[in-house]
């Protein structure tokens with residue numbers, strides 16, 4: 001239970017098929033949201049937003065089909081459900097994935113191209129400071145076989161950079177990050193996502 005926080009009154013579903021979903025649930029709960037794990041189509045009911053966590057995008061892609069979630073999830077997203085995709089989740093939400101499996105089908109919710117393992121295969125993971133727009137203090141970015149954002153379409157806002165390169169982006173109610181903001185205590189990106197969810201809700205109301 002939380003007696004306050006930017007997430008109060010929001011129900012956030014975290015896709016829990018595979019990957020780092022528990023940390024997202026914990027972060028959103030800490031921010032006061034009602035965060036729930038999503039494994040079946042019924043779990044999508046009543047959500048204000050959905051989170052696609054890091055993990056392995058080819059596995060998540062396959063599990064979307066076997067769980068029966070792909071169709072209702074796509075329908076909910078098409079209906080304007082806000083979504084936050086981190087690492088593998090970025091790949092799933094992107095318009096196009098380079099170096100993916102040939103039958104991998106990104107959902108095309110945000111006009112960016114993601115290159116799988118785009119920071120090199122030998123360097124499996126690294127930590128580096130991510131600069132948030134309009135925020136002087138960088139946040140720690142944990143990159144684990146991270147996708148690289150190699151193209152940002154028109155109308156997509158870059159909200160985080162690493163050495164001047166985009167590593168977080170957003171458009172309307174969709175936000176993506178190539179790193180794992182849920183693995184550090186810094187919840188600024190989660191807070192920004194909640195701000196977006198509230199804007200989308202206000203417009204829809």
Ligand code: GLN
Pocket residue numbers: 053054055056057058086087088089091116117144145146147
């Ligand atoms: N390389 C993984 C993929 O292709 C992403 C890694 C991650 O989510 N940490 O899905």
